[in-house]
Amino acid sequence: MSQPKNRTELLQALEAMTPRSGERWQQAQSVLPGGLSSGARIFEPYPFYTQRADGGYIWDIDGNRYIDCCMSYGALLLGHRAPFIIEALQGQLERSTIYGTPHELEIAFAEKFVQCAPCADKVLLCNSGTEATMQGIRVARAFTGKDKIAKFECGFHGWHDYAMWSSTITPELMGPEDRPELVPDSAGIPNAVRETMLLLPFNEHAFELIRENADELAGVIIEPVIGEGTHPLEKTFLEELRQVTKANDVMLIFDEVITGFRLALGGAQEHYGVIPDIATYGKTIGGGMPVGAVGGPNEIIDKVTQSEPHISVAGTYSGNPMTLAAGNAMLGYLIENPGFYEELNTKGDQIRTEFNAFAQEKDLPGTMAGVGSMFQTHIQPPPVTRPRQALDQDQEALRDFQLYLRFNGVFIPRVHLGIVSPAHSQKDVDAIIEVHQRSLEACIAAQKNA
Numbered sequence: 001m002s003q004p005k006n007r008t009e010l011l012q013a014l015e016a017m018t019p020r021s022g023e024r025w026q027q028a029q030s031v032l033p034g035g036l037s038s039g040a041r042i043f044e045p046y047p048f049y050t051q052r053a054d055g056g057y058i059w060d061i062d063g064n065r066y067i068d069c070c071m072s073y074g075a076l077l078l079g080h081r082a083p084f085i086i087e088a089l090q091g092q093l094e095r096s097t098i099y100g101t102p103h104e105l106e107i108a109f110a111e112k113f114v115q116c117a118p119c120a121d122k123v124l125l126c127n128s129g130t131e132a133t134m135q136g137i138r139v140a141r142a143f144t145g146k147d148k149i150a151k152f153e154c155g156f157h158g159w160h161d162y163a164m165w166s167s168t169i170t171p172e173l174m175g176p177e178d179r180p181e182l183v184p185d186s187a188g189i190p191n192a193v194r195e196t197m198l199l200l201p202f203n204e205h206a207f208e209l210i211r212e213n214a215d216e217l218a219g220v221i222i223e224p225v226i227g228e229g230t231h232p233l234e235k236t237f238l239e240e241l242r243q244v245t246k247a248n249d250v251m252l253i254f255d256e257v258i259t260g261f262r263l264a265l266g267g268a269q270e271h272y273g274v275i276p277d278i279a280t281y282g283k284t285i286g287g288g289m290p291v292g293a294v295g296g297p298n299e300i301i302d303k304v305t306q307s308e309p310h311i312s313v314a315g316t317y318s319g320n321p322m323t324l325a326a327g328n329a330m331l332g333y334l335i336e337n338p339g340f341y342e343e344l345n346t347k348g349d350q351i352r353t354e355f356n357a358f359a360q361e362k363d364l365p366g367t368m369a370g371v372g373s374m375f376q377t378h379i380q381p382p383p384v385t386r387p388r389q390a391l392d393q394d395q396e397a398l399r400d401f402q403l404y405l406r407f408n409g410v411f412i413p414r415v416h417l418g419i420v421s422p423a424h425s426q427k428d429v430d431a432i433i434e435v436h437q438r439s440l441e442a443c444i445a446a447q448k449n450a
């Protein structure tokens with residue numbers, strides 16, 4: 001397929017592919033803010049409107065089929081419509097969508113969850129990763145009796161007031177590397193929250209800051225693979241973080257909303273062999289339904305939920321039977337299929353290895369980072385191991401790269417990493433690699449034709 005020569009042609013080609021989506025996009029402007037229900041779903045020239053999705057594919061209302069490497073931002077570990085999950089949901093539909101009373105699926109799900117999550121004897125259930133990190137932070141404050149929470153630059157932990165600080169960075173505002181500047185990611189966050197936050201860099205200065213603030217610091221929250229699954233951290237860094245937090249009575253919280261049950265059955269904890277005090281979960285564990293969870297040991301969870309004053313464990317939809325029907329079926333499947341992760345992660349390894357070899361062989365500025373089923377392309381030479389390094393890439397070429405992927409039939413959202421799933425056949429994996437290679441060449445050529 002011949003490639004559009006520059007961005008103008010590329011945008012025209014995408015518009016020509018998606019006229020009905022273009023009409024819906026106009027219509028949506030009058031009733032949804034910016035036309036969207038989640039800001040992350042914006043892309044150029046406008047988002048496509050989805051008709052349906054199945055396995056590893058997603059179709060738009062104009063009839064275009066894309067290989068889906070978004071996988072609903074990581075919510076789908078197995079791809080769309082895994083038959084046994086559909087069956088579990090259909091079975092639950094026959095018994096009602098929600099009860100507002102305890103039910104047996106809560107126990108079945110929780111037993112499987114604590115069997116797999118290394119840090120957990122008990123699990124608190126909620127409805128999204130955002131709720132999970134909010135609750136995890138509250139657990140840390142209640143347990144330690146301290147107020148401050150430290151997060152790392154570029155760590156994303158959802159969209160509540162304690163999470164939306166410096167999760168994206170700009171060279172103008174980010175401050176020095178060793179002492180990064182705390183910058184709110186949203187309007188409407190009270191400035192008073194700033195006093196309860198500490199921003200950490202991804203180097204040894206983080207450990208100094210933790211020690212300096214230990215008297216006030218309740219917890220440190222970290223994505224073990226930073227930037228929603230983009231940059232894997234070194235095991236030694238996480239080991240030292242574990243050691244420093246423990247020595248200073250600061251709770252270590254792993255945000256495993258992306259990595260939990262994705263990187264391994266025991267998530268990043270199993271992958272790195274580092275066990276935090278508590279961990280937050282979401283996405284994967286709901287089998288495609290809205291979910292969040294905080295897992296922790298008895299001595300922490302019992303203390304904060306049973307002794308006075310205790311934290312509130314609540315929520316109309318928490319532990320709802322539709323979510324837990326899907327989640328319970330999924331965890332059961334993962335437990336019964338021990339070869340699952342090796343097979344899945346091999347696909348990710350193949351995508352990264354072949355893309356990186358291609359970029360090197362053709363002497364093109366391309367690096368694919370990530371780990372397991374998660375991959376992220378940077379339009380720059382290796383190594384790219386930290387979010388600040390990724391700021392150096394050619395942002396215009398990156399923008400075009402993402403458009404070329406979609407033009408060539410692979411869907412990865414503008415602001416997110418790519419994800420491969422067991423629903424992608426070997427033929428799909430080969431196509432993902434080939435489209436990434438072709439799009440890299442095309443976006444570099446487009447810069448010359450701009």
Ligand code: PMP
Pocket residue numbers: 073127128129130131133156157158159223228255256257258282283
């Ligand atoms: N933590 C991490 C690491 C995430 O990637 C996300 C979402 N991308 C969240 C928390 C928030 O999860 P949710 O969108 O379910 O609220």
